[in-house]
Amino acid sequence: MKVRFYRILQKQLHRFGIYTIYYPSAKSIHYHLKSKQIIVQNYGLGKLSSSIKASNNHSYYDSLLQKFVPSWKLDISRAFFITESGGGESSLNTFRKVRVDSHWLFEKVYFNSCNDVKRIKWLDKHLSIRLLEFGIKLPELHWTFEGEAFTIAYFDFFDLHNLTSFEVENDLLEIVKRLYQVSEGTTLIKNKYADIEYLNDFINHFEYKNSIKTAENRFLKHGILIKEFEQKAKKSKFIITHGDLHEKNVYKGFVVIDWDNVGLYPIGFEVAFIYYRLLNSGRINNFSPEWLENKFKNTIQVNDWLDFERNFFYFLFIFYSKSYKIDQYQTIEGILIKKLKSYSHHIV
Structure with a gap:
């Protein structure tokens, strides 16, 4: 009934040049995708997350993360989608700057079908301190929360300063x-x-x-x-x-x-x-x-x-x-x- 009402409302709004996006509930999305192959889940979540980013809908995005990664429990007080970041084949294109306690962190959602999470965990465990000793500064990996389809990772958020053309x-x-x-x-x-x-x-x-x-x-x-x-x-x-x-x-x-x-x-x-x-x-x-x-x-x-x-x-x-x-x-x-x-x- 809700969907039918929405379709009628959407059609009427279109007549006035107003366009809307309908999101099924996070529960419905999870139910629809959980039995699909991982590659199908990645594709579906990738398309949906791009729309969520465009609409700046953090509450819906949080509920989606919670459904797909039940272990994800983080008290985020503020969040911003990072619009200038590009996306790759190994993650959702929905990078966020989030505030947890008094710290700003960078949030990235990796597909488990790729090896990126394994690599960043290896780096953090075996090389990060050594790199710092040689003057290479990199964001510390604070937490990862793993679900069946993807893993949510949190790094230090740096205020970055671009190199000059000469540098x-x-x-x-x-x-x-x-x-x-x-x-x-x-x-x-x-x-x-x-x-x-x-x-x-x-x-x-x-x-x-x-x-x-x-x-x-x-x-x-x-x-x-x-x-x-x-x-x-x-x-x-x-x-x-x-x-x-x-x-x-x-x-x-x-x-x-x-x-x-x-x-x-x-x-x-x-x-x-x-x-x-x-x-x-x-x-x-x-x-x-x-x-x-x-x-x-x-x-x-x-x-x-x-x-x-x-x-x-x-x-x-x-x-x-x-x-x-x-x-x-x-x-x-x-x-x-x-x-x-x-x-x-x-x-x-």
Whole structure:
């Protein structure tokens, strides 16, 4: 009866240019989705949460979280949706700034079907203090509440201050250098955690996964086997890697946020990702193969340099291959291919 009345009212309001959104109760949504496959639940909740965010309906959102995560019991006195944050495939696009007791926290809802929650828990337990010792500031993970479909996580909320255009490249590279130093100074990389798949699976990193097919076709065009370089990367040193370092995740004072993709990736991976983003955004105007040596020769150990350099040019080729339609691509591809052929033993 309520739904029928709402439909009639909605139709009449539309005549006056007033548009409304009808939300079934949280109980109805939970009943409808709980027996569905997780991927269906994620999709349904993702669409619904975007509408909730647009309408700024916190009470409804809270009741939805409570239904899907019964253990979630938090006394939130104030809450704001963060409208400028982007969403990803691994979470709801409804990030919030919430006040609990006298503290402001950042709330994020992760899908359990992804590995992000495992990674941030690992980071918080095993690396966060070590990173602070090296001057890398990151939000502390305070609580997680786990349901069947998703997990609600709470971090420190930082007042962030953007880097100037002159600071972006230098600060990004300084973070990478410090991560390399942390990797060199801790035994956990070489021992207990090196074989954990969700930490070292660079093949499924979002940028690699989205670029590999195009890159493979470009490789074959030049008579190079992509698997040769992929295997060499797998056999090279794995180091602590943020996984998504760019100017929207690094702020003044070496504050680094959004560690969802943290892992142990091949040396050179992160630097290639950063250089690709800087090149693509126009922060670096002209591609230069000498850039790597100029920036890192005094940081990377001699016995790591060959793997570092080869992996850098390989991953840069992978990431940049999606840009094959832009004017300068052919020139850059030619330089990268020449470099990669110098490392290859299998020319088709």
